[in-house]
Amino acid sequence: MDAPIGRELVVEDIYCGYGRRSALSNMGILPGVRLFIVKRGAFGGPILVNVGGSQVAIGRGLAAKIDVKVLR
Amino acid sequence: MVIALVGQPNCGKSTLFNQVAGYKSISSNFPGTTVEFTKSKFWFRGQSTTIVDLPGSYSLSTTDMAELETMKYLLYEDVDIIINVMDSSLLSRSLELTIELTELQKPMIIAANMVDEAQKKGMSIDYPKLQKIMGVDVVPIMASKGKGITELFSRALESLHKKQIPNELLFSKDVENIIQTLADKLPETIYSQTKIPKRFLLLKLLEGNPIITQKVKELIPDIDKRVGSCRNKLKETHGRSSDIVVFSERHALSMNIFENVVKIGKPKRDIRESIDNIVMSRWLGYPILAVILYLFFVGIFYVGSSIEEPLSALFEQWTNLLIPLKQAHPLLYHLLSGVVQGIAGGITIVLPYLVPFLIGLSVLEDIGYLPRIAFLMDTFMHRIGLHGKAIIPFILGYGCNVPAIMALRILESPRDRFIAGTLATFVPCSARMTIIFAMVGYYMGAAAALSIYIINIVVIAIIGKVMSLMLPEITPGLILEIPRYQLPSWRSVMSKSWLRIKEFIVIAWPIIIIGSIILSTIQAIGLEDNINAMFSWLTSGILGLPSKVGVTLVFGIFRKELSMIMLSQALGTTHISSVLSHQQLFVFTMFVVFYMPCISTMGVLVRELNWRKTIFIFLLTTVVATVLAFLSRIVFYLT
Numbered sequence: 001m002d003a004p005i006g007r008e009l010v011v012e013d014i015y016c017g018y019g020r021r022s023a024l025s026n027m028g029i030l031p032g033v034r035l036f037i038v039k040r041g042a043f044g045g046p047i048l049v050n051v052g053g054s055q056v057a058i059g060r061g062l063a064a065k066i067d068v069k070v071l072r
Numbered sequence: 073m074v075i076a077l078v079g080q081p082n083c084g085k086s087t088l089f090n091q092v093a094g095y096k097s098i099s100s101n102f103p104g105t106t107v108e109f110t111k112s113k114f115w116f117r118g119q120s121t122t123i124v125d126l127p128g129s130y131s132l133s134t135t136d137m138a139e140l141e142t143m144k145y146l147l148y149e150d151v152d153i154i155i156n157v158m159d160s161s162l163l164s165r166s167l168e169l170t171i172e173l174t175e176l177q178k179p180m181i182i183a184a185n186m187v188d189e190a191q192k193k194g195m196s197i198d199y200p201k202l203q204k205i206m207g208v209d210v211v212p213i214m215a216s217k218g219k220g221i222t223e224l225f226s227r228a229l230e231s232l233h234k235k236q237i238p239n240e241l242l243f244s245k246d247v248e249n250i251i252q253t254l255a256d257k258l259p260e261t262i263y264s265q266t267k268i269p270k271r272f273l274l275l276k277l278l279e280g281n282p283i284i285t286q287k288v289k290e291l292i293p294d295i296d297k298r299v300g301s302c303r304n305k306l307k308e309t310h311g312r313s314s315d316i317v318v319f320s321e322r323h324a325l326s327m328n329i330f331e332n333v334v335k336i337g338k339p340k341r342d343i344r345e346s347i348d349n350i351v352m353s354r355w356l357g358y359p360i361l362a363v364i365l366y367l368f369f370v371g372i373f374y375v376g377s378s379i380e381e382p383l384s385a386l387f388e389q390w391t392n393l394l395i396p397l398k399q400a401h402p403l404l405y406h407l408l409s410g411v412v413q414g415i416a417g418g419i420t421i422v423l424p425y426l427v428p429f430l431i432g433l434s435v436l437e438d439i440g441y442l443p444r445i446a447f448l449m450d451t452f453m454h455r456i457g458l459h460g461k462a463i464i465p466f467i468l469g470y471g472c473n474v475p476a477i478m479a480l481r482i483l484e485s486p487r488d489r490f491i492a493g494t495l496a497t498f499v500p501c502s503a504r505m506t507i508i509f510a511m512v513g514y515y516m517g518a519a520a521a522l523s524i525y526i527i528n529i530v531v532i533a534i535i536g537k538v539m540s541l542m543l544p545e546i547t548p549g550l551i552l553e554i555p556r557y558q559l560p561s562w563r564s565v566m567s568k569s570w571l572r573i574k575e576f577i578v579i580a581w582p583i584i585i586i587g588s589i590i591l592s593t594i595q596a597i598g599l600e601d602n603i604n605a606m607f608s609w610l611t612s613g614i615l616g617l618p619s620k621v622g623v624t625l626v627f628g629i630f631r632k633e634l635s636m637i638m639l640s641q642a643l644g645t646t647h648i649s650s651v652l653s654h655q656q657l658f659v660f661t662m663f664v665v666f667y668m669p670c671i672s673t674m675g676v677l678v679r680e681l682n683w684r685k686t687i688f689i690f691l692l693t694t695v696v697a698t699v700l701a702f703l704s705r706i707v708f709y710l711t
Contacts, residue, residue, distance in 0.1 A: 018280060018315060019135055019484065023551045025319035026130030028165045031312060032320065042354040045451035046460060046550050053193065054162050055554040057447045059459055062549030 003068050005037045012067040020062060027056045029066070074122045074150055075228060078142060079157035080169055081128030082555040084185040086110075087564070088157060088215040089125040092225075109145065116225055124151075130165075132172050132272075133319075134283050137481040143283075146176060147268055153232045154180040155224070160197060160212070161189035163334060167326035170206065174238035175272040181228045181236070182210040183220075189556070194339035202333045207239030216561060240271060243321040246309060254278065254302045258292070265291055278303060279315040344557045348444075352554075357448050364441070368432050369525075373509055373518060376425035380510065383424070387416035388646055403596055410592030410641075414585030417637030418577075422584075425506045426576060430569040433471055438560035438568075442467060443552055450550050456533060457540020458483075459550040462492040466532075469499030471572070473673040476501075477680050484548045491539045493681055494689050495532050497669040498696075500525070503580075503632035504665050511636060512661045515649045520658065524665060531666070531696065579672075580631055587627050587634045591641055594623065600642070614698060615659050616705050618643070618651070628664060630671055635664045655708035659701045666697035 003009050011033045014021055028051045029035065035051040046057045058066075079085040093112030110125045126145055127138035134140045146154070156173055158166035173180060182202075190197060203210040209227045213220030242248055251274050263270045266287055276284035277299045288295045303314040310317045350356055391412055397405040436442060442464060450460030461482050469476035476496040480489040500508060513521035594600045600623050604611070607622035620642050628635030639660075640646045652660065668690050669677065677686040 013312075014316070018282070020548055020551070021313075022131070022133040022279075022315060022319065023135045023484075025316070025323070026133065026135065026168075027551060027553060028168070028323065030320050030323050031316060033323070039352065039354075041352075041447060041451060042357070043451045044454075046447060046552075048352070048447065048554065052162070052164050054165060057443070057450070057460065057550055057552045057554055059450055059454070059550035061454075061546075062551065 003037060003070055005039060008034055008036050008071045009068040010034050010071055012069050015065045015067070016062065020065075024058075024066070027054070028052045029056070029058075034071070035068075073116075073119055073229075073232065074124065074152045075155055075225075076124045076126055076146065076149075076151045076153075077155050077157055078126050078146070078169070078173060079128060079183075079185075080130050080159065080162075080166055081138075081553065083128065083157045083159040083166065084215040085128060085157045086125055088183065088185065088213070088221065089123060090564070090567070091215060091218050091221055092123055093125075109141065117229060119229070121225075124149075129169065131169055133279065134281060136484060140283065146173075146178075152179065153228055154178055155183050155228060156180060157183045157185050157215075159186050159189070160184045161186050161193050161195065163190070163195070163197065164326050164330040167329055168322050171241055171322050171325055172272075174206070174241055175275060176269050177237055177240070177271065178269075179232055179236055180208045180238050181224070181231045182206065182208060183215075183224050184210055184212045185215050187212045188214055192340050192342065194337040196335045196337060198333045198335075202329070205239070205241075205329055205332065208236050216558075241325055243325065247306070247317065247321055250302050250305055251275070251278065253305075254299065257298045257302075262288065262291060275318055278306065279318045280313075347557065348554075351441075352444055352447060357444075361445060361448055364436075368436070370518075371432065372425055372428045372505075373513060373521070375428040376506075376509060377514065379424035380420055380514075383420040384416075384646060387412070387420055391416070391646075406592040406596040407589060410589035411585060413592075413637065413641050414581075414588035417584055417588065417633060418581045422503070422506050422576065422580075422633050423573075425509055426502050427569070427573060429471060429502050429505070430572045431565060433467075434565040434568045434572075435560050438558060438565060440555050440557045443554050446550070446552055447554060454547070456491075456495075456536030457543070457547060458488055458492055458536070459547045461550060461552055462488060465492050465496040466499050469496045469501060470505070471502055473497055473499065473501045473669055474676050477673060477676040480680055485545070487543050487545045488547055490681060490685055491536060491543065493677060493685070494539065494692065495536050497673060497677070497689055497693060498528065498532050498535065498666065500528055500665050501632065503670070506633060507636045507661055507664055511648065511657050515657055516654055524661065527662075527700070528665065531700065535692075535696070580633070583631050584634055584637060587630055588638060588641060591623065591627060591638050595641075610698070615663060615701050617656050617660055621660060625664070625667070628670075629668060632664065632670050655705065658708065659705045662704050663697050663701035666693060666700055668693045668697075 011029060011031050013031055014024060033051060035049045038048040038050050038055060040047050044060055046059045047063050048055055048057050077085045077089055089110065092114055109127060111122060113120060113122050115121065124145070126142045129139040129142040132139060132143045134143055154173060156170050158170065170182065184197070184199060199210045199212055209231050211220055211224045211227055213224055215221065254274050254277065263273060266273065268284065273284065277288065280303065285295065292298070306314040306317045351360055391409060394405055394409050394412065397408065445467065446460035446463050449463040453459055453462050464482060465476040465479045468479050473496060476499065477493055480493050483489045483492055508521050508524050512524060603626060604619045604622035607625065608619040611617045611622045612619045621639065624635045624638040624642050627638050640648060643651045645651060648657070674686055674690065677689060
């Protein structure tokens with residue numbers, strides 16, 4: 001997820017195992033869902049995304065396994 | 073009547089529970105802190121009612137221990153009615169859990185909490201319409217202000233009498249067809265045999281939930297084959313794995329309901345967002361964290377030491393009153409002075425530091441700062457092979473290692489729990505904090521006390537690095553909701569601190585008093601010397617301390633505070649600096665801070681990890697403590 005901050009994104013695919021996948025879906029992060037990146041933590045820290053009005057921190061390594069597309 | 077409260081983390085479930093049960097559940101602004109459920113009984117409309125606060129769960133997909141606990145309770149325990157608490161301001165996500173709960177087909181009622189937050193966001197929710205769609209009552213409440221709670225419970229009672237079961241909400245047609253195909257492949261008896269409701273069981277099998285699949289396998293050994301074709305069909309038609317298809321169906325349903333019942337207006341500007349921009353910013357985030365933690369500890373030290381001094385003087389006078397007894401009734405004198413020392417130890421040494429610490433922690437917790445710390449620290453925790461959530465056991469560990477070890481449950485993998493658990497036992501808990509403050513801090517100054525904390529953090533980081541190199545499994549990675557800030561309510565902060573202080577008063581304090589009576593008796597009958605001689609190779613040999621401290625270190629295993637409280641008793645004076653040099657004070661404190669966790673901590677370690685890992689931790693801490701204390705002796709000798 002090296003997508004630009006603040007732009008509306010849509011999740012294309014998620015490449016991880018059942019455990020993390022369902023944990024992400026718990027947060028409402030699923031293919032087809034729209035979200036945007038609020039900020040990236042310093043020193044390779046997690047990214048903070050806004051999905052459906054709630055803020056979720058996702059570790060950098062895990063975030064790399066989420067494919068997104070910039071809308072428009 | 074048994075009522076189960078089910079809801080996502082931070083939806084205000086524990087707050088609601090406390091409103092009814094009178095503050096027995098620890099609520100906090102951190103997802104997943106209530107992993108164990110709390111029960112309470114109360115009388116409602118002349119009926120004895122049991123209310124169970126189940127751990128906050130985003131779903132019932134059993135990705136963490138909280139969700140597993142909740143699912144097990146709902147399936148196998150006796151629950152008459154479910155109260156689904158939801159955060160109205162996060163309605164669409166909350167509905168995903170609600171939809172999963174409808175699959176259980178049990179009597180249910182929805183408590184739409186935080187209606188004020190939803191209004192602030194500009195949402196206007198049509199509750200009657202929501203009620204019609206879900207087929208169960210929806211009651212808007214504000215748990216933190218105690219609004220709507222009586223109404224909620226009386227409607228729950230009504231719903232129970234009417235046996236109000238939620239509507240079965242249907243997915244898209246092709247998915248429903250596959251659910252039906254799977255149902256046809258299973259015997260109708262399976263639902264009663266496993267005690268799992270039909271739709272819930274079918275969906276969990278399609279999701280590939282390992283726990284439910286295992287359960288069914290015990291009765292139908294070839295279940296994988298039967299489900300496999302259905303899962304493949306889903307995969308073929310949707311181009312994604314079957315679990316994602318099921319999750320997406322629930323998500324789509326909840327979005328659909330959301331759009332049906334919510335009108336979005338203009339949100340009020342939320343100052344909390346601007347605060348977050350600063351608190352979590354790349355550059356200011358860390359200095360702010362450092363300042364907050366610094367103020368936190370300095371505040372405790374300041375409050376604690378200004379209370380400790382006058383109190384110690386008072387108790388010193390009282391102990392002196394006993395001296396005339398010494399000649400006439402030596403045994404009585406020893407017993408009485410043991411009692412006085414024990415009581416004095418609790419009041420003068422522990423409480424002055426413990427009370428401000430617990431209040432401060434409750435405030436940080438309720439505001440919601442802890443998940444921000446997890447966000448900021450994630451990258452550093454990765455360097456020791458863990459992720460951001462693992463910072464929480466450490467922070468709680470500064471209060472007491474027991475809740476810290478229990479908080480390991482928020483971590484996903486057993487390896488992470490082992491590493492974080494080992495490291496958390498090194499964190500100086502408030503008992504050890506009182507020793508650091510009251511000995512090194514009091515006699516050698518705040519800088520010396522701070523240096524122990526810094527050495528401690530460095531040592532934890534080194535051990536963490538070594539352990540993560542030895543157990544080179546990749547940590548699952550952080551997924552953590554960062555909840556809104558909440559203004560802490562005095563009632564909640566005070567009652568939460570009180571709950572924790574009460575634990576000290578009823579559990580720890582009696583042990584301290586009994587311990588000091590035993591020590592007095594041992595002194596009176598002259599056994600003390602034998603124990604001290606047994607450990608003199610360590611105490612005077614390696615550490616260069618008077619061998620009299622041996623017995624205090626043994627007692628410290630029961631409660632860490634005992635080491636210090638008994639030190640004055642063992643050395644025969646409260647002016648410890650008149651007997652111990654600065655070097656000895658420092659070496660003693662170093663050893664006490666690092667050596668083996670107290671008995672209660674070892675108890676939870678066995679429960680949460682296992683025997684072997686606990687013995688490993690026991691040995692590791694003792695070796696590390698001895699090495700560090702010896703090194704500091706050398707450093708003092710050289711300087």
